[in-house]
Amino acid sequence: MRKGGKRKSTSQKQETEVKASSSSQENQKENHKLTSQAKRAKTSKPQPQLEYFEDKRNLEDLWKAAFPVGTEWDQLDSVYQFNWNFLNLEEAFEEGGRLYGKKVYLFGCTEPQLVPYKGENKVICIPVVVAVVSPFPPSDKIGINSVQREAEEIVPMKQMKMDWVPYIPLENRDSQVDRLQSQMFILSCTQRRVALKQRKIDRLKKYEYCLPYFYQPLKEDELEQSTEVQIIFPAAQKPVFCEFDWELDELDEFTDQLIEADELDKDKKDAFKEFVKERVREAKKANRQAREARKKALEEMSEETKAAFVNMRFYKFYPVPTPDTPDVSNVKAPFINRYYGKAHEVL
Secondary structure, three states, X not given: OHHHHHHHHHHHHHHHHHHHHHHHHHHHHHHHHHHXXXXXXXXXXXXXXXXXXXXXXXXXXXXXXOOEOOOOHXXXXXXXXXOOOOHHHHHHOXXXXXXXXXXXXXXXXXXXXXXXEOOEEEEEEEEEEEEEEOOOOOOOEEEEXXXXXXXXXXXXXXXXXXXXXXXXXXXXXXXXXXXXXXXXXXXXXXXOHHHHOOOOHHHHHHHHOEEEOOOOOOOOOHHHHOOEEEEEEXXXXXXXXXXXXXXXXXXXXXXXXXXXXXXXXXXXXXXXXXXXXXXXXXXXXXXXXXXXXXXXXXXXXXXXXXXXXXXXXXXXXXXXXXXXXXXXXXXXXXXXXXXXXXXXXXX
């Protein structure tokens, strides 16, 4: 019995050792698991937050692509200081819009206006886009005119490095331009500002006095009917600036009034009168030539071209209101320039 009791005692001891060993192994596994989790928690890098960017609209840069003709070069940067929105122009090309499916020629211009912005009134150079619906380019010429210039110039666009070029929407810019049948053309200018700095000041100013030119042969030009001439008479002290109407003004009386107002020296009276007469002769000749040119153009014009001029439409687009841009809703005007006259519709 003693031997049996000993075996039993030995068996119980072995069982106890096995349980203790098993318990120890489980504790080690648990500790290893906790340690691994702690290491993973310690070494895992924070996941960066994803940034979402809005897709660019197909015609979003159309207004920027149209060169702002006549804008002073030192004002160009100020035009783009705001993120102007021309969603109205973009939507006009969508199905149901005014310009959908039509051939359109677009040019830019700017209008300095006093408008409210962030609680105060500021003079802002507002970009404007004019859209001309026409089956052919409205003109291949540019007018150069200002109060300071004695005579108006009408020159080919290419002389001023300007031309109508196809506008390619964003979704088509991977395609070859010659394979696209573009219906949208913009007035583009390839003149670089850096190169202009090396030119004479007169060349620089010509760009600032540029106006997109348009001649409507079916309508008599205001210049053909005008009886006024701009007078810039050179004088020693200061030039004489005035307007003379050869139908309403009497030259002797007109000259005497200038002398009385100390605008003209008395000893320059005869020279001034001859100067005015010469300007009147030039203006009458120009009016006569313009009438003859219009008559000849109409005689040679096809019925199809006449119909195109009749159906030609001008649309003037201003930026739409946004929280980040000045409100221009109260300064919209239909007038485009002295050649185009007024837009058929302002948006």
